[in-house]
Amino acid sequence: MEGLAFYALCYLAAAVLAVIVSQRVGLGSVVGYIAAGVLIGPVFQISVAGSGYLEQFSEFGIVMMLFLIGLEIDPQMVWRLRDKLLGLGGLQVVGTIGAITAAGIGLGFTSQQSLLFGFVAALSSTAIVLQTLEEKGLLKSDGGQASFAVLLFQDLAVIPMLACIPLIAGSGQGDSAGHGGTALLTDLPGWASAVLTLAAVGVVVAAAHYLSRPIFRTIALLGLREVFTAAALLVVVGITVLMSAVGLSPALGAFLGGVVLANSEFKHELQNDIEPFKGLLLGLFFMTIGAKIDPEILLANWSTVVTATFGLMVIKALVLLPLAWFFRVRGPAGWLFALGLAQAGEFGFVLLTIGGDRGLLSPTTVSVSVLIITSSMVLTPVLFALSNRIVIMLEKRGRNQRRADQPDQGTVILAGVGRFGQIVNRMLLANGYKPVVLDYRADVVDNVRKFGVKSFFGDAGRPDLLDSAGLAHAALLVVAIDDPDRATEIVAYARRSNPDIQIIVRAYDRLHHYKLLDAGADHIVREMFDGSVQAAGMALESLGMHPYEVEKRKAVFVEQDTAGLARMAKLVDVDTPAASNPDFVAGFNDIGKVIENAMMGYRSGYDEMVARGWNAPDAGSIHVPKSAGIDLPS
Amino acid sequence: MRVLVLFAHPAQRKSSINTAMATAARALKGVTFVDLYAEYPRFSIDVDREQRRLMENDVIVFQFPVFWYSTPALLKQWQDLVLEYGFAYGPQGKKLGGKQTLACVTTGGSKSDYSDNGGNRRAVEHFMYPLEQTATLCGMDYLPPFVLYSANHLDDESAQHHIRSYPQLLTALRDDRLDLARVRTLPTFGSSELNDLMRN
Ligand SMILES: Cc1cc2nc3c(=O)[nH]c(=O)nc-3n(C[C@H](O)[C@H](O)[C@H](O)COP(=O)(O)O)c2cc1C
Numbered sequence: 104m105e106g107l108a109f110y111a112l113c114y115l116a117a118a119v120l121a122v123i124v125s126q127r128v129g130l131g132s133v134v135g136y137i138a139a140g141v142l143i144g145p146v147f148q149i150s151v152a153g154s155g156y157l158e159q160f161s162e163f164g165i166v167m168m169l170f171l172i173g174l175e176i177d178p179q180m181v182w183r184l185r186d187k188l189l190g191l192g193g194l195q196v197v198g199t200i201g202a203i204t205a206a207g208i209g210l211g212f213t214s215q216q217s218l219l220f221g222f223v224a225a226l227s228s229t230a231i232v233l234q235t236l237e238e239k240g241l242l243k244s245d246g247g248q249a250s251f252a253v254l255l256f257q258d259l260a261v262i263p264m265l266a267c268i269p270l271i272a273g274s275g276q277g278d279s280a281g282h283g284g285t286a287l288l289t290d291l292p293g294w295a296s297a298v299l300t301l302a303a304v305g306v307v308v309a310a311a312h313y314l315s316r317p318i319f320r321t322i323a324l325l326g327l328r329e330v331f332t333a334a335a336l337l338v339v340v341g342i343t344v345l346m347s348a349v350g351l352s353p354a355l356g357a358f359l360g361g362v363v364l365a366n367s368e369f370k371h372e373l374q375n376d377i378e379p380f381k382g383l384l385l386g387l388f389f390m391t392i393g394a395k396i397d398p399e400i401l402l403a404n405w406s407t408v409v410t411a412t413f414g415l416m417v418i419k420a421l422v423l424l425p426l427a428w429f430f431r432v433r434g435p436a437g438w439l440f441a442l443g444l445a446q447a448g449e450f451g452f453v454l455l456t457i458g459g460d461r462g463l464l465s466p467t468t469v470s471v472s473v474l475i476i477t478s479s480m481v482l483t484p485v486l487f488a489l490s491n492r493i494v495i496m497l498e499k500r501g502r503n504q505r506r507a508d509q510p511d512q513g514t515v516i517l518a519g520v521g522r523f524g525q526i527v528n529r530m531l532l533a534n535g536y537k538p539v540v541l542d543y544r545a546d547v548v549d550n551v552r553k554f555g556v557k558s559f560f561g562d563a564g565r566p567d568l569l570d571s572a573g574l575a576h577a578a579l580l581v582v583a584i585d586d587p588d589r590a591t592e593i594v595a596y597a598r599r600s601n602p603d604i605q606i607i608v609r610a611y612d613r614l615h616h617y618k619l620l621d622a623g624a625d626h627i628v629r630e631m632f633d634g635s636v637q638a639a640g641m642a643l644e645s646l647g648m649h650p651y652e653v654e655k656r657k658a659v660f661v662e663q664d665t666a667g668l669a670r671m672a673k674l675v676d677v678d679t680p681a682a683s684n685p686d687f688v689a690g691f692n693d694i695g696k697v698i699e700n701a702m703m704g705y706r707s708g709y710d711e712m713v714a715r716g717w718n719a720p721d722a723g724s725i726h727v728p729k730s731a732g733i734d735l736p737s
Numbered sequence: 738m739r740v741l742v743l744f745a746h747p748a749q750r751k752s753s754i755n756t757a758m759a760t761a762a763r764a765l766k767g768v769t770f771v772d773l774y775a776e777y778p779r780f781s782i783d784v785d786r787e788q789r790r791l792m793e794n795d796v797i798v799f800q801f802p803v804f805w806y807s808t809p810a811l812l813k814q815w816q817d818l819v820l821e822y823g824f825a826y827g828p829q830g831k832k833l834g835g836k837q838t839l840a841c842v843t844t845g846g847s848k849s850d851y852s853d854n855g856g857n858r859r860a861v862e863h864f865m866y867p868l869e870q871t872a873t874l875c876g877m878d879y880l881p882p883f884v885l886y887s888a889n890h891l892d893d894e895s896a897q898h899h900i901r902s903y904p905q906l907l908t909a910l911r912d913d914r915l916d917l918a919r920v921r922t923l924p925t926f927g928s929s930e931l932n933d934l935m936r937n
Contacts, residue, residue: 649749651774 113149117142118386130484133231136386137477140393161391163343164384165449166357167377168230170339172258173361174374183546184252191249191430192256195444198422199225206418215271216468219458222264223472224415228448229254230385231483236443239487244543244562246436249427250443261450262355266300268454272461303349307342307356311363319369335376338364354453392452392477400470407471412478416486419445435494435562442490446479498567514578515539518563518593520551523609523630524583528556538581539572564589566596575601582608582624587615591622598623616668617675636661652713659712740768740911741794745801745812747774754843754888754896755802761904762800767911769794773811780814787819791833796910797877799868800841802888806857806864816871825875834876837917839910840865841903843888851886861886862924880917884925902928909935 117139125135143149181188200221207217232250233242241247315338322331342360343353364370401408423441427433432440452473459469515538520528524540528551531538540558542548551558563569563584574580580597582590587610594608607626610616619627639660640653648656674686742762749756749772763770769790777783791797801808808816823829844851844861851861862869865882872879883906885891885899909915909931916936920926926934 649775650778651747652749654778 110149113143113147114139114387114390118390122386130481131231131235132386133228133234133389134481134484136389137393137481140390141396142393143390144394145396145398161384161387162353162453163339164381164386164388165453166343166353167339167381168385169258169354170342170357170361171374171377171381172229172255173358173363174365174370176255176362176365181255184248184255187249187252187430187432188256191426191432192253192260194426195253195423196225196257196260198426199419202418202422203415206414215463218271219268219454219463220472222267223451223454223476224419224447226257226261226448226450226454227254227419227444228446228480228483229258230449231446231480232443235483235487241439244436244439245432245560246439246443248544249430249432249436249440253440253444257448258358258450261454262358264454265355265457266297268457268461268463270297272458272463299349303346304356304359306345307359308363311338311360315364316367316369319367319372323369323372331372332376335373336380338373339377354450388449392473395470396474396477397470400467401474404471404474408474408478411471411475412482415447415475416445416479416482419447434497435490438490438493438497439487442486442493443483445486446483447476448480451476498565514573514576515581516541516569516572516574516577516579517581517583518542518569519582519584519609520547520556520558521583521585523585524581525551527581527583532556539577541568541572564593566600569593569597570600574604577601577604579605579607582606584609585611585630587611587618591615591618594619594624595622613668613671614675617672620672632661632664655713659709663709663712738796738911738913739794740796740798740907741790742768742770742798742800742907743773743812743815744771745773745799745809745815747809747811749774753802754885754891754899755800757896757900758800758841758903761900762907765904765907765911768907773815774809777811780811782815782818784818784821787815788821788824788832791819791836794836796837796839797833798839798841798907798910801843803842803844803846803861803864808868820871820875831876835878837878837880837910838868838872839880840868840882841906842882843885845887845889847887860924880920881923882925884927886927899928902931906931 118136121139121142122132122135125138126132200218202221203224204214204217204221207220208214212220232254236242236247236250242251319331319334322334338360339357342356346353346356364373367373420441423444424437427437427440455464455469455472455476458464459466464472515531515536517524517528517531517538517540520540520542524542528538528540537556540548540551540556541563542551542558542560543562548558548560559568559572563582564586574597580593582593582597584590584593590608590610594606597604597606605626606624607628608619608624610619610627610629612629616627616629636657640657643653643656644650671690674684674690744755744759744762746753746755746759749759759770759772762768771790799808799812801812804810807813820826821830824832842861842865846855846857846861850856851859853859857864861884862882869879883903891899906915914936916934920934923930
């Protein structure tokens with residue numbers, strides 16, 4: 104027990120420390136975890152005793168990640184991305200396998216070993232890339248969507264790859280196969296293991312489909328949260344055990360299980376329950392990778408590692424770039440895509456480990472390969488930075504390759520036609536205005552275009568695109584994008600380059616409201632505010648309040664809240680975080696009190712405001728004209 | 738006869754006499770009761786629907802408290818929008834011709850306030866003149882208003898009496914039992930006169 108607590112302490116401390124530092128430096132959490140692993144492994148030599156035992160745990164991280172990816176599979180989205188998924192993803196995998204296998208054979212490896220290297224290299228890091236894209240707000244951009252599609256294809260491709268390794272190994276160095284030995288599969292001939300694979304997959308699919316629902320429903324009826332969590336974990340662990348028993352990849356099974364459960368009513372419950380475990384265990388997985396880095400092997404092979412890492416990334420990028428161009432992911436999106444996916448990924452570790460267990464690769468080769476993958480993953484932030492550089496360079500040169508359309512000049516510019524912008528767009532169109540619409544999702548632009556709207560593809564956050572949309576002469580700019588920081592930048596830029604333009608902008612929350620005010624917006628609409636007031640009104644109406652009374656109360660509430668917002672504006676200093684600005688805190692507490700009073704029954708103020716002008720006069724007051732009170736003209 | 742009640746009151750508290758009258762009227766069969774402030778809390782009146790309702794009924798009753806010698810704002814908005822040229826008036830209009838209209842109003846002022854020597858210097862029917870002339874222009878049959886004075890300080894009994902009389906008035910209109918000839922001889926009428934004005 105003491106030992107366990109000690110290891111937990113070391114692992115958690117190293118993780119917390121390294122991840123904080125790495126996030127601060129901008130390298131992302133994955134690099135942080137790997138660094139933490141290096142700390143406890145090679146540096147402080149703590150893990151040697153503990154890691155083998157933790158490794159088993161950590162592999163659940165990968166299994167859970169695939170389960171969650173499976174859960175996320177939305178048929179509509181897959182359908183929308185089908186070209187990129189199958190075409191781009193498929194050609195990328197095949198192309199990379201081909202290139203790397205050829206390179207491997209050229210370097211003197213056997214064809215089986217080279218093929219395994221090809222498999223490993225064809226996969227990019229879903230964990231790192233998705234996280235980075237999300238953090239940078241690029242997931243929905245064209246480059247981001249293409250990356251997502253390809254990553255999804257790769258994650259699917261892992262499944263046949265895993266099934267293939269026994270076949271490759273079986274036909275190759277048969278003598279050393281089976282030294283791992285617990286699994287059924289290793290003793291069978293290749294064809295039989297393939298059959299068994301399919302049978303096991305069938306079991307998982309059938310069980311997930313038919314068994315899971317009644318069980319989840321029963322548990323949900325019991326109302327015991329932690330039992331549900333336990334059941335969710337049970338699904339993943341159960342799949343893992345079953346798959347391991349037949350010698351198959353648990354990740355594969357988990358992914359399938361996830362897909363089958365994707366449209367179940369318990370999807371979100373499952374996600375919420377598994378997510379924290381996945382996060383931690385995936386972290387642990389990366390830590391064990393870091394801990395396994397053997398400094399001796401690294402020192403002995405550092406030049407190989409450096410050249411191979413570089414070579415790997417160059418080959419991957421060279422396969423990705425022309426494919427992207429061919430699939431119309433060009434310009435900035437193309438570079439983001441090609442460089443963002445140029446590293447190898449976590450599944451590479453899994454494949455290498457199995458390859459090692461099967462005797463396909465020597466332990467040293469496995470270690471060196473792991474080092475290569477790790478360095479390519481660690482370099483991912485550099486790749487993203489590089490793609491950013493290239494994009495800026497391209498823009499400076501300002502000509503070819505620029506995929507963004509050249510919009511017409513207009514008096515109204517609408518940035519963003521998502522759910523928010525679309526409404527604005529429709530209202531403007533219905534009233535005879537033809538806004539110039541900018542959006543960075545090509546499919547959205549194409550759709551809106553079908554309805555005869557002048558819309559242009561491009562990132563509205565890019566100054567040159569706003570300029571060519573006619574910012575200098577436009578009368579009105581509506582910023583309806585959902586990225587708060589970018590919206591603020593657009594407003595600030597627009598205000599600088601056209602002092603007379605009217606700017607209406609969508610705000611994320613109060614603080615964003617103030618930032619936008621500071622940036623020079625004229626009218627700020629809190630994106631959730633009107634809808635929420637609407638819902639509150641409906642609530643009052645459903646509780647029996649007269650609709651006109653509801654209308655009055657809504658009006659007063661909006662008035663009061665808006666006034667409070669304006670009062671606070673004077674206290675806000677957008678560069679100081681709200682919590683460390685004493686004036687702001689005091690002011691906010693003040694508003695809080697007003698609201699609290701209104702909520703907790705001291706509502707006289709609010710009620711009075713609602714009642715003003717609608718109340719019947721006090722008894723008798725209307726009799727006043729009897730010449731006493733009011734002076735009447737004679 | 739089909740009766741349509743158009744009710745306008747922007748502050749329907751429980752204590753309001755109009756709310757009690759409305760509750761009684763709403764329960765009647767053969768009477769279509771419309772709470773205008775409930776249907777159009779944002780004043781965006783559905784003109785086609787309102788015109789259709791007018792066409793479907795023979796007697797149009799306006800029920801409202803007198804606000805500044807006139808109708809509450811939404812009822813004025815209703816008149817402005819619904820009584821369209823080509824529908825209510827004009828060469829192709831007069832679609833409302835022959836329908837009876839009746840204003841059922843409550844006032845804060847007392848009966849004596851509404852007299853030549855009272856604070857309001859006129860009887861209440863004079864303040865209804867815009868409504869009367871509007872109806873006349875549209876070719877409608879305008880009846881003298883049904884009035885409740887001193888609506889803010891009634892004793893319980895007279896309040897109850899008025900609340901009971903109102904549905905009786907509406908059913909009498911529906912069943913054509915109101916002696917219209919006699920009603921027309923009066924400037925206004927109230928719940929105390931109602932019994933004498935019924936035909937049996
Ligand atoms: C804005 C406003 C204006 C009013 N103007 C008048 C008026 O001009 N003459 C009058 O007699 N009463 C006037 N009153 C009094 C209302 O007519 C009286 O409160 C109402 O008829 C009572 O009905 P209730 O109990 O259904 O609200 C006014 C009341 C309000 C709120």
